Amino acid sequence: MNEPDPPRLPRLLRKLTLRELGGDRFMADAGTGRARLFGGLVAAQAVIAAGRTAGELALHSLHAYFLRPGRLDTEIRFEVERTRDGRRFSARRVVAHQDGRPIFHLAASFTKLATGIAHADPAPERPGPEALHDWEQVRATLADDTRPRRAFEAFEVRVVEPERDAPGARSAPTRTSWLRLRGVPPEDPLVCTALLVYASDRTLLRAAARPHGVRWTERPPASLDHALWLHKPVDLSDWLLYDSHSPAASAGRGWVVGSFYERSGARVASVAQEGLIDA
Numbered sequence: 001m002n003e004p005d006p007p008r009l010p011r012l013l014r015k016l017t018l019r020e021l022g023g024d025r026f027m028a029d030a031g032t033g034r035a036r037l038f039g040g041l042v043a044a045q046a047v048i049a050a051g052r053t054a055g056e057l058a059l060h061s062l063h064a065y066f067l068r069p070g071r072l073d074t075e076i077r078f079e080v081e082r083t084r085d086g087r088r089f090s091a092r093r094v095v096a097h098q099d100g101r102p103i104f105h106l107a108a109s110f111t112k113l114a115t116g117i118a119h120a121d122p123a124p125e126r127p128g129p130e131a132l133h134d135w136e137q138v139r140a141t142l143a144d145d146t147r148p149r150r151a152f153e154a155f156e157v158r159v160v161e162p163e164r165d166a167p168g169a170r171s172a173p174t175r176t177s178w179l180r181l182r183g184v185p186p187e188d189p190l191v192c193t194a195l196l197v198y199a200s201d202r203t204l205l206r207a208a209a210r211p212h213g214v215r216w217t218e219r220p221p222a223s224l225d226h227a228l229w230l231h232k233p234v235d236l237s238d239w240l241l242y243d244s245h246s247p248a249a250s251a252g253r254g255w256v257v258g259s260f261y262e263r264s265g266a267r268v269a270s271v272a273q274e275g276l277i278d279a
Contacts, residue, residue, distance in 0.1 A: 008153055008154040008182050008183075009154040009181065009182050009183035010183075011154070012041075012154040012195075012198070013186060013191070014029065015028060015029045015030075015031060015041060015045065016028075016044060016045060016048055016191055016194055016195075018045060018048050018049055018052070018078065020052075021077075024053050024079070024080040024081070024082065025077065025078065025079050025080070026048075026049045026052070026077070026078040026080070027075055027076070027077055027078070028045045028048075028049075028075065028076045028077075028078065029075060029076075030070065030071065030072050030073065030074055030075060030076050030098070031072050031073075032072055032073055033072045033073075035072065036069055036070070036220075037069065037070030037071055037072055038201070039066050039070070039104075039201050039223045039226070040197065040198040040199065040200065040201030040202060041198060042066075042070055042076065042096055042103070042104045043062075043064055043104070043106065043197050043198070043201060043226060044194040044195065044197045044198035045076065045078065045096070045194070046064070046078055046094040046096055046104060046106040046108075047059060047062065047106070047108065047190070047193060047194045047197050048190060048191070048194050049078035049080050049094050050080055050092035050094050050106065050108045050110075051108075051110070051190040051193070051194075052080075052190075053080050053082060053092060054090050054092060054110040056112075057090055057110035057111055057112060058110060058111060058112070058113055058189065058190075058193070058230075058233070059108060059109070059110055059190070059193050059230060060109055060110065060111045060229065060230050061108070061109045061227070061228065061229045061230065062106060062107065062108040062109070062197070062226075062227065062228050063106075063107045063108075063225070063226075063227045064104065064105060064106045064107070064225060064226045064227070065104070065105045065224070065225045065226075066103070066104055066222075066223050066224060066225065066226070067102050067103055067104060067105060068098075068101060068102070068103040069103070069222075070096075070098060070103045070104070071098060074098050074099060075098075076096050076097070076098055076103075077096070077097045077098075078094055078095070078096050078097075079094065079095050079097070080092055080093070080094050081093040081094075083107075088111055088112060089109055089110065089111050090109070090110045090111075091107070091108070091109050091110075092106075092107075092108045092109075092110070093105075093106070093107055093108075094106040094107075094108065113233070120231065120266070120267040121259075121267065122265060123241060123243075123261040123265040123266075123267070124176070124241075124243050126160050126176050126241060126243070127160055128178075128239075129158045129178035129180070129239045132158035132159065132160065132162075132178065133158065133162075134156055134157070134158060135156075135157040135158060135159045135162065135177070135203075136153065136157070138159065138162045138165075139162075139165070142162070142163075142165060142166045142167065143167055153182075154181065154182055154183075154195070154198075155179045155180065155181055155182065155198075155199050155202065156179070156180045156181075156182055157177050157178070157179050157202060157203060158177060158178045158179075159175070159176070159177045159203070160175075160176040160177065160178075161176075164210060165206060165210070165216070167215045167216065168213045168215055169210075169213060170210065170211055170212065170213045171210045171211065172210065172211065173207050173208060173210055173211050173245060173246035173247075173249075173254075174207055174210070174243075174244065174245045174246075175203060175204075175206050175207040175210065175244050176241065176242065176243045176244070177202075177203045177241075177242045178239045178240070178241055178242070179199050179202070179203075179239065179240050179242055180238070180239045180240070181195065181236045181237075184237075185235075185236035185237055189233060192233075192234050192236055193230065193234060195234075195236060196228075196230075196234045196236070196260070196268070196269060197228060199240075199242075200226070200228055200242075200258070200260070200269070200271045201223060201226060201273070202242075203242060203244065204242075204244050204256050204258050204271065204273050204275075205221035205223065205254055205256060205273065205275040205277060206221070207244045207245060207246045207254075207256050207258075208221070208246035208249050208254020208255065208256050208275070208277050209221060209254065209277045210246075211246075211249075212249075212277070212278070214277055214278060221254070221275045221276060221277045222275055222276045223273060223274075223275045224253065224273075224274050224275050224276065225273065225274055226271070226272075226273045227271065227272045227273070228269055228270070228271050228272075229269060229270045229271075230268070230269050231267050231268060231269060231270070232266065232267075232268055234260075234268055234269070235262060235268075238262070238263055239263060240260050240261065240262060240268065241260070241261040241262075241263075242258055242259075242260055243258065243259050243261070244256050244257065244258035244259075244271075245257055245258075249277065252276055252277060252278040253274050253275065253276060253277070254274065254275060254276075254277040255272070255273070255274045256272070256273050256274075256275075257270070257271065257272050258270070258271040258272075258273075259271070
């Protein structure tokens, strides 16, 4: 008899519940274990910290740098600087610290939700998620790995053409996945936005590694920086398509751009990231 999956989403939401220290300072749980701290978690927690100082305004863009590898079993302190509060836009700067050393820097801009001119490229034509399999199961098969699926993952991921991710395989620098939250989305719009930021750091750098046959089971990529632009409020109640492409790589650094789409084809967000893919 199979054991039920662990409560991944509640576990992540607890990590996104920051403890206020006063003076626009916050403390967050990094989790436990021996693996490297997931950069998307730190970015999501930084968005929560910044957003808690921005009132009713909504995040519309962020630019971040991963300065040092974060560690599990060590709390993360976030310090927020209110860089600007204007009539329409507010800017925040956040620095995350562990053991007194900065590990992450975020610049974020918030704005009032409004209507105005709008356009977007159409969503690419891709197979739907129904005929695809959970990536964690596929990954284990491709890598001949019998370890249990990662307990921390709050999003189910289904990769289009997963055979292109077989260790050592070489293919075009593109990757498309479907992502879905494992549970009911929270009511707080800021937390939903933070969850999208968390998910945006998944699957992305693999697109840059695909042309080079990098064995991701041995040398996982490491994010260097991350940028995200939100085009509309995110709806996490259904699958999101995450389409990514790596236009360039040099000196072992792969640059990738990605786009999130709803099933309707509406573009939700755009992402850009550079990371080490051969370290």
